[in-house]
Amino acid sequence: MTEEEVIYKKVGEWEEKGHRQQLKIKVENWLSQFEDEEKEEMLTLLLNFDYFSKNQISKNVVHLYNLFRQECKDTDIVFTKIDKEMSVGFSSVFYTCFWQSNNLCNYSADSIFKYNKANQLPQTIVIVDDFFGSGNTIIKFLSDLLSQNKNLINYKLYFLVMQGTEIGKINIETFAKDNNLNLRIVARKISAKAFAPDNIYSSLDVDFYKNKYSKICDDRNITLKFGYEEVEALVSFYYNSPNNTLGAFWCDVNNFKSLFPRSKKERTSLAEMRQKVKSNDYLEKQKPFISNADSYKNDIFMVYCLSKGTGFDLYEACYDFGLTEKQISDMIEYLCKEKFLQFSDSKYIATEKLKKYLFSTRIKTFNKLYRQTETDNIIELKTTSYTPKDFSDRFKGYKK
Numbered sequence: 001m002t003e004e005e006v007i008y009k010k011v012g013e014w015e016e017k018g019h020r021q022q023l024k025i026k027v028e029n030w031l032s033q034f035e036d037e038e039k040e041e042m043l044t045l046l047l048n049f050d051y052f053s054k055n056q057i058s059k060n061v062v063h064l065y066n067l068f069r070q071e072c073k074d075t076d077i078v079f080t081k082i083d084k085e086m087s088v089g090f091s092s093v094f095y096t097c098f099w100q101s102n103n104l105c106n107y108s109a110d111s112i113f114k115y116n117k118a119n120q121l122p123q124t125i126v127i128v129d130d131f132f133g134s135g136n137t138i139i140k141f142l143s144d145l146l147s148q149n150k151n152l153i154n155y156k157l158y159f160l161v162m163q164g165t166e167i168g169k170i171n172i173e174t175f176a177k178d179n180n181l182n183l184r185i186v187a188r189k190i191s192a193k194a195f196a197p198d199n200i201y202s203s204l205d206v207d208f209y210k211n212k213y214s215k216i217c218d219d220r221n222i223t224l225k226f227g228y229e230e231v232e233a234l235v236s237f238y239y240n241s242p243n244n245t246l247g248a249f250w251c252d253v254n255n256f257k258s259l260f261p262r263s264k265k266e267r268t269s270l271a272e273m274r275q276k277v278k279s280n281d282y283l284e285k286q287k288p289f290i291s292n293a294d295s296y297k298n299d300i301f302m303v304y305c306l307s308k309g310t311g312f313d314l315y316e317a318c319y320d321f322g323l324t325e326k327q328i329s330d331m332i333e334y335l336c337k338e339k340f341l342q343f344s345d346s347k348y349i350a351t352e353k354l355k356k357y358l359f360s361t362r363i364k365t366f367n368k369l370y371r372q373t374e375t376d377n378i379i380e381l382k383t384t385s386y387t388p389k390d391f392s393d394r395f396k397g398y399k400k
Helices: 003-014 020-031 036-047 054-071 091-101 113-117 136-148 150-154 166-178 206-218 270-286 296-311 314-321 325-337 360-375
Strands: 050-052 077-081 124-131 156-165 182-191 235-237 341-344 347-350
Touching (some): 003 020, 003 036, 003 050, 020 036, 036 206, 054 091, 054 156, 054 182, 091 124, 091 325, 113 136, 124 136, 136 150, 136 166, 156 166, 166 182, 296 314, 296 325, 314 325
Parallel strands (some): 050 235, 077 124, 124 156
16 A cells, blocks of 8 residues: 555544544654655554544444443443552543443442452442553552452452553463452453564564564664563554554654654643633633632633533543643542532533522633634643632642
C-alpha cells in the first residue's frame, strides 16, 4: 500500500467522520520526519497500530462490556479500577468512560481496598483497565489485595481490558494460578510483540526489519525504542500512550515530534489565554450560580458537568480545571453525595435539590462560553480570579 492509502485506511479506522482531517495531518507530519527508505518500515508498523480516539473509546467500552456479559451473568458484582497509587497517569479516564457508557454507576467503586479489608466485597470483582503490557501493574495490585485479605481466593475475579499482550497474559495467569486466584481475563485484543516471528514479519525477515527499525530510532536518539521491558506494543489512547509501545510512536526527542505523545504537550497561546480569562471574568460576575454550594469551585464545576451532558470527559475536565483525575473524581463524588448531581442516561443531571437553586440560563451561558473557547482550541484552564484564595494550596493539579 502507498503512504496515502495507509493513512486513509488507518485514519478511517481511528476517527469518526468530521474529526479525521486533524489526525490525517498529524500522521502526515510524523511520517515526514523519516527518510524515503525508512518510510516503508514505519508504514508497515503504522498499518498494524491501534489508536483509540475519544469517539472510538466510547464505542469500544460498550463492546468490551458486552464481551464480559457473554461470559458472566452475575448480579452480585462490583466494577473497579487499579488503585491510583498503583497505576500510571490517566488511569481513571478509561474506567470512568467504561462505567458511564454502560450505566454502571451503582455497581462501580474507584477503590475497593477498604471493602476488601473488611471482607465486604460482592462475590464477583471486575477490574477494568485500558491496557496491560508486562502485567506487572495488575499483578502488584492483586498482590496487595491478597496480602490484605486472604479470602480473595474465594471470589470470582475478572480483568477487563481493551488490549493486552501475550507475554502479559501469561504472566498474569501464572500469578493467578500460583496464588489460587480464580481470575479470568476478558480482552478486546491480545497482541504479540511487533517483532515476534510470523506476526508482522515472517520468521525469515523479522531480524532484518527489527534491526532496521532499531537504527531508525538510534539515528534520532529515541529512547525505549522497543517499549518498556521491550514489550513492543503498538497501541495508544487519545489521552495517553503506554510506555510499552514502540518508542518511535510516543517519544519526543530533540527535533523529532512523536505521533502519540505520552502526555499532552500543547500550551495555550496568549490570545487563547486572554479569551479564557475574559470568559471567566464574565462568569464570575454572574455568580453565584447556586447559592448554597460550599464554594464557587464546586458551583462552577456543577454547571460545567451539566452543560457538557453526555459529552462530559474526565480527561478534558482535568485540563479545563487544571486538576488531577483524583481531584476531579473527588469533586464528583462529593457533589453526588450531597445530592446536587446524579448520574443517569450516561450524563450528569440536576437533582431536585439543585433545581431549587439553579437557573437554567446559567447553564446555557456557561455552555455558550465553553463552546466558544472550544472552537478556539483552548487546551487548559489557567489560574484565574474566580478561584478561592486557598485553591492553589489545596488543589495542586498537574505539574507543568
